[in-house]
Amino acid sequence: MTAPALSVLLPVYNGERYLAKAIESILAQTFADFEFIIVNDGSRDGSGAIIDGYAARDARIRVFHQDNRGLVDTLNRGIALARAPLIARMDADDISLPRRFELQVSRFENRPDLAVVGGFIVLIDDAGMPIRRGDYPTGGAELLRLLEFDSPLAHPAVVMRRDVVSSLGGYRPQYKHAEDYDLWLRVHDAGYALENVAVPVLHYRQHAEKVSFRHSQQQMLTALVARLAHRARAAGLVDPTDDIAAIDETTIRLFPLALRGDVDAEMFVRKHNMLSLADLPTIEQALRDYAELPVEARQDPCLAHFLMRAARGLWAQRRRGGALGLLARALVQHPTIVLQLVHGKLRRAGASAISGGGR
Numbered sequence: 276m277t278a279p280a281l282s283v284l285l286p287v288y289n290g291e292r293y294l295a296k297a298i299e300s301i302l303a304q305t306f307a308d309f310e311f312i313i314v315n316d317g318s319r320d321g322s323g324a325i326i327d328g329y330a331a332r333d334a335r336i337r338v339f340h341q342d343n344r345g346l347v348d349t350l351n352r353g354i355a356l357a358r359a360p361l362i363a364r365m366d367a368d369d370i371s372l373p374r375r376f377e378l379q380v381s382r383f384e385n386r387p388d389l390a391v392v393g394g395f396i397v398l399i400d401d402a403g404m405p406i407r408r409g410d411y412p413t414g415g416a417e418l419l420r421l422l423e424f425d426s427p428l429a430h431p432a433v434v435m436r437r438d439v440v441s442s443l444g445g446y447r448p449q450y451k452h453a454e455d456y457d458l459w460l461r462v463h464d465a466g467y468a469l470e471n472v473a474v475p476v477l478h479y480r481q482h483a484e485k486v487s488f489r490h491s492q493q494q495m496l497t498a499l500v501a502r503l504a505h506r507a508r509a510a511g512l513v514d515p516t517d518d519i520a521a522i523d524e525t526t527i528r529l530f531p532l533a534l535r536g537d538v539d540a541e542m543f544v545r546k547h548n549m550l551s552l553a554d555l556p557t558i559e560q561a562l563r564d565y566a567e568l569p570v571e572a573r574q575d576p577c578l579a580h581f582l583m584r585a586a587r588g589l590w591a592q593r594r595r596g597g598a599l600g601l602l603a604r605a606l607v608q609h610p611t612i613v614l615q616l617v618h619g620k621l622r623r624a625g626a627s628a629i630s631g632g633g634r
Contacts, residue, residue, distance in 0.1 A: 278358045278359055278360075279308050279309050279310045279335075279358065279359045280306075280308040280309065280359055280360070280361065280380065281306070281308060281309040281310075281359045281361045281362070281363055281376060281380060281434070282309065282310050282312055282353075282356075282357035282358060282359040282361070282362045282363070282437070283301055283309050283310070283311045283312065283362075283363045283365055283376075284312050284314075284350065284353040284354070284357065284362055284363065284364055284365065285297065285298070285301070285311070285312065285313045285314070285365045285366070285367060286314050286316055286346060286349040286350060286353065286366075286367070287313060287314065287315050287316060287318060287322050287326065287367045288315075288316045288317065288318055288322075288343065288346075288349075288367075289318045289319060289320045289322060290318065290320075290322050290367030290368060291318075291320045291321040291322045291325055292368070293367060293368040293369075293480060294322055294325050294326070294367050295325060295329075296370055296403075297365065297366070297367050297368065297369055297370060297371075298311075298313070298325075298326075298329050298336075300369075300370045300371040300372070300373075301365060301371055302329070302333055302335075303373055304371065304373060304374075304375060304376045304377070305373055305374050305376070305377045306374075306376035306377040306380055309335060309359070309363070309376065310335055310336075310337055310357075310358060310359065311333070311335050311336045311337065312337050312339070312353050312356055312357060313326050313330070313336060313337070313338050313339070314339045314341065314349050314352060314353050314356075315338070315339065315340045315341065316341060316343055316344060316345070316346075316349045317341060317342045317343030317344070322367070323340060326338050337356070339352070339356065345448075345451070346451075346454070347446045347447070347448045347450075347451060347454050348448065350364075350445070350446050350454070351445040351446055354437065354440060354441060354445050355441075357437055359437065360436065360437055360438065361380060361383060361434050361435070361436060361437065362434065362435055362436075362437050362440070363375075363376060363379070363433070363434045364430060364431050364432070364433050364434075364435075365431055366430075366431040368480045368482065369431050369432075369477055369478060369479055369480055370399075370403075370477065370478040370480075371432075371476065371477055371478075372475060372476050372477060372478070374476075375394065375432075375476040375477065376434070378394070378472045378474065378476060379392045379393075379394065379434040379472055379476065380434060382470065382472065383434075383436070386468075388466075388467060388468050389436075389467065389468045389469075389470060390435060390436045390439040390440075390462050390465075390467035390468065390469065391428060391433050391434070391435040391436075391459065391462060391467075391469045391470075392433065392434050392435075392469075392470050392471070392472060393411060393427075393428035393429055393432050393433045393434075393469075393470070393471045393472070393476075394411075394429070394432050394471050394472035394473075394474065394475065394476030394477065395408065395409060395410050395411060395471065395472065395473065395474055395475045395476065396408070396409040396429045396432055396475055396476070396477045396478070396479040397409070397475045397477070397478050397479065398478075398479050398480075398481055399478045399479065399480050399481065400480070400481060400482070401480070401481075401482045403478070403480070405478075406481060408475060409429065409479065411427055411428065411429065411471045412427055412471065413470060413471045413472075413473050414468065414469070414470035414471065418469060418470070418471070419463070422459065422460065422463060422469070423502070423505075424502070425456070425498070426453075426455060426456040426459060426498075427459070427469065427471070428455070428459055428469060428471065429477065429479060430455040431477060431479065432476050432477040432479070433455075435462075436467075439462060439465070439467055440458070440462075442465075443458070443461050443462065443465060445458075446458055447516075448520075449516060449519055449520060449521055449522050450497050450500075450501060450516075450522065451493070451497065451521075451522075452490045452493050452494035452497055453494050453497035453498040453501055456498050456501050457497075457501040457504070460501055460502070460504070460505040461505075461508075463505075464505060464508050464509065495545075496522065496523070496524065496542075497522050499527070499538050499541065499542070500516060500522050500526050500527065502538065503527065503530045503534055503535055503538060504516050504530075506530075506534045507530060507531075507534060510534065512531070515529035515530060516529070524542070527539065527542065532569050532571055533571070535571075535572075536569065536571030536572045536574065536575055537572075537575045537577070539568065539569060539571070539572035539575075540568070540572040540573075540575035540577050540578050541575075541577055543564070543565070543568060543572065543578070543581065544577050544578065544580050544581050547561050547581055547584065547585075548584070549584075550581065550584040550585050550587075550588050551584040551585075551587035551588045551591070552588065552591075553588050554592070555589075555592045555594070558585055558588045558589060558592065561581075561585060562585060565578075565581065565585075573608075574608070576609050576611070576612045577612075578608070578609065579605050579608070579609035579612035579613050579616065580612070580616070582601050582602075582604060582605035582608075582609075583601075583602070583605055583613065583616055585601050586598040586599075586601035586602045586605070589601065
């Protein structure tokens with residue numbers, strides 16, 4: 276049997292609500308030389324029956340039912356099952372636009388350096404109504420700048436080279452909820468290019484049950500660790516997360532201080548994001564914790580947000596001298612950020628006053 280040009284990988288877990296539209300959007304593609312691998316990851320709803328129904332009508336669909344193993348294991352199993360040189364990702368709640376594969380597969384011709392191609396997306400709500408368009412950098416320096424801080428690709432919208440992904444070990448289970456960002460960084464570090472098609476290729480559904488919504492805090496932490504692992508590899512160091520089973524806040528301390536100053540700062544600011552409303556003992560303890568931060572972290576501009584929140588908290592607790600002292604420190608250490616914050620508050624206050632006066 277001749278291998279197809281493309282393997283489409285769709286993991287499904289309790290996806291019956293939107294699954295039919297997702298499957299139909301793949302079967303309606305203008306590029307038809309694909310196999311469609313659907314892995315039912317232990318769904319407890321009607322997903323299995325829906326999948327089997329479509330498989331009985333289209334020979335391109337290969338169905339695999341398994342006990343629940345989670346997204347990363349399911350994706351890695353799908354990669355191992357794929358017969359084509361290119362693998363397209365798809366999620367059970369999204370909709371691929373008709374020319375998606377036609378546009379993406381053609382980008383790989385005569386481009387052995389290119390490993391992953393994504394595309395623009397259109398965010399839609401539960402009912403499938405458009406919310407807004409999501410554009411990404413199409414490639415080059417702009418994409419690489421974003422890659423240093425966030426994923427420049429919409430995961431369910433990508434097509435990727437199977438041999439490259441397999442050679443890198445696929446998705447890493449310890450990077451759960453940011454497994455795609457970790458993979459893109461490793462693909463880049465291996466010397467391959469990533470690009471996006473400059474038109475929408477996918478309708479990306481937003482709803483409360485989406486995994487990224489339910490696990491946003493762990494996703495943020497895991498993405499920060501992926502960023503540090505990338506820096507370690509770039510510095511010629513061993514990636515300390517290679518042999519760990521899971522990522523938690525202590526994982527950050529596995530990296531040298533010189534690599535993680537901004538990450539320590541970002542974690543600290545996020546931890547104290549409600550400090551302006553805190554009681555006095557909480558504010559005082561946070562300031563003691565601030566004094567214990569490494570110098571590299573205290574110098575990061577994002578600490579201006581912490582100092583401003585602490586100043587507002589002290590002001591509310593009638594510690595006016597301490598509040599003014601923190602404001603002065605923030606101005607000296609991070610003048611640009613502080614002035615931006617003050618300007619933004621004044622602008623919002625003015626807009627509120629105008630709105631209130633008009634009622």
